[in-house]
Amino acid sequence: MSTTSEVQWSELQRDPKSVAAIAEQHEVRVKRRDGADLLLVRADQHQDRHNGAATAARAIRSVFRHVGPDVVADALKDEFPWISVLPESDRAEFVQEFIQAINSSAELGQWSLLGTMAHEWANTAIVHANPEIYQTLSTPISVKDLDPGHPEENE
Structure with missing residues (x-):
């Protein structure tokens, strides 16, 4: 079962290592106000x-x-x-x-x-x-x- 966490763009900018740690476990949806959300997933x-x-x-x-x-x-x-x-x-x-x-x-x-x-x-x-x-x-x-x-x- 795939789990997706959501973070704000500002959180990715402020603390990229923390967001990367989440991405090690499962995909991360990066919410943006000025554009479509991004999906961060391990290659x-x-x-x-x-x-x-x-x-x-x-x-x-x-x-x-x-x-x-x-x-x-x-x-x-x-x-x-x-x-x-x-x-x-x-x-x-x-x-x-x-x-x-x-x-x-x-x-x-x-x-x-x-x-x-x-x-x-x-x-x-x-x-x-x-x-x-x-x-x-x-x-x-x-x-x-x-x-x-x-x-x-x-x-």
Whole structure:
């Protein structure tokens, strides 16, 4: 179980050795008034977390590969209920991108990649859920659409 202590920025400035001693035991959240909080953690613990996340991502990828995209999509509906409005081909593509995003996020330690991918797919589901928006976005764009004053080439 991970414990986090909180200290103020001024305390870190005033007594860095004391804060470092706390960081030897567990992570320290440094509270700041003029910016986002900072997290102070030992480098070996950070590396252990990174390695653990990468291992978990590889294991998830392996499980997903064995059960197939349909089973994965059904399992992910609990977390992402909007998957059900995606066409079957898009569901398979979502699963593939989800697996890739987990692996990339774990390897890079940048979990925002996974969040961005899920957000983009949720927006795709919104389009599929609204026939009017889907029709508008699925219709090819012509030169006339871009410049109503421009004559069509084949007229």
